Amino acid sequence: MKTLVGTTMWLVAAAGCVSPQTTEPVEVPFQSDFGLIWVQTTVNGSAPLWFLLDTGFEYSLIDAAAAQRLGLQVQDPQSVPQPGGTVEMGAVPDVQLAIGSIRVPPLTVQAVPLAGLEPVVGRSLHGILGHDVIARYLLTIDYERETLRFLPADTDEPLPEGTVLPLTIVANEPFVDGVIEQPHDSDIRGRFKLDTGSLDALGLNRNFLEGSDVLAPGQTTHRIPGIAVGGETDGLLFRIAGFRLGPYTLHDPVIGATLASEGFEDRDDAGTIGAEVLHRFTVTLDYARARMVLAPNRHFADDPGVDRSGMWVVADGSDFSEFRVRFVLADGPAAAAGLEQGDVIVGVDGRSARTLRLVDLWRTWRQPDGTAVELEVRRGSQMRTLHLTLRSPV
Secondary structure (H helix, E strand, O other): OOOOEOOEOEOOOOOOOOOOOOOOOEEEEOEOHHHOOEEEEEEOOOOOEEEEEOOOOOOOEEEHHHHHHOOOOOEEEEEEEEOOEEEEEEEEEEEOEEEOOEEOOOEEEEEEOOHHHHHHHOOOOOEEEOHHHHOOEEEEEEOOOOEEEEEEOOOOOOOOOOEEEEOEEEOOEEEEEEEEEOOOOOOEEEEEEEOOOEOOOEEEOHHHHHHOOOOOOOOOOEEEEEEEOOEEEEEEEEEOOEEEEOOEEEEOOEEEEEEEOOOOOOOOOOEEEOHHHHOOEEEEEEHHHOEEEEEEOOOOOOOOOOOOOOEEEEEEOOOOOEEEEEEEOOOOHHHHHOOOOOOEEEEEOOEEHHHOOHHHHHHHHOOOOOOEEEEEEEEOOEEEEEEEEOOOOO
16 A cells, blocks of 8 residues: 655555557657656546556546546545545546557546645646556656657567566565665665655665664654645655665665554555656566566666755645745754745745746755755745755755
8 A cells, every 4th residue: 555755755456467459569758747757648538637657556546526527426435544544535437548549448446535645746636547557568667758658568579678677566566676775784675666656765664664673873864744645644764875676776865764654654565666766767567477677777877866955845726836835854954044834935046936836846955965045935924035055854
């Protein structure tokens, strides 16, 4: 079951591998705000809607409000436990999804309220494409070109060049073995879920964090809040020496761990691998043969990305153009600059916030340590100019 943790998003009757009609590869463009995969999808012939391609979901979702607008009939609605709390969920049978020219065979999707997640990503989220869609295809995610390449799951076309790693599919979730490197211990091995819907490098489950002694004695950590489908969560932020996936190592990433999410923090796997790792590769998913292919792209050697602002900003308003400070990290850069929870950022380095998107702020906060950012901030009826100096949190 998926969770959302920290200040980033780890977004929750799967069908079998049914071959689509086409036997030729089909490429579909996507947008990669925050390193996530946003793809236009139609529902029963509707106008295009924005769906998130998310390997971490066992099944596909549609936003409950979008389902109502489209006149879809939701069956057997009930309160279902989810990370952060319970949500009202119901089944929508016989839904025809189309992704570009790919027409997914009809399937049952779950209607869930997703509007609470939209301020976190600063854009509309109409649905999620989960395992029941992905498993039908040999799917290549080209993060550099921002394209998805679809072939039938039973294709006999050779795999793209790259390193082949085995996958384990458990309860419609894909897992791969990985290794955490820390100076105080030998290799810390774990089974990690592939999660294209997570911004983080890694998001560890509490059982693994504590049982594997991931944290070095006296290691610096920060408590951070989060949001999940069901509500608020509680997490931890810290740095590790490295993460190894097959022959590839990401050095010194900042990662997260779930401490409390209404009972979903105690899984028996290690956690998730998110977009901060995955976007460095062209990733081919071959669920039918339980394997994946990784081919490094031009982002492979980029420094590990981290938010250096010391705050969590969300996007309010119908057009997501009001940037509100939801959380300020104690002793972090935002606190030092005088920012407070509830402040509204109306300007960044002389640019009106109305000309920006939340992803633009996300990129600004990820600039190198020492970068100075001038912010125009509204606090109640008062306007202030504050000077933020970016610094890594750990």
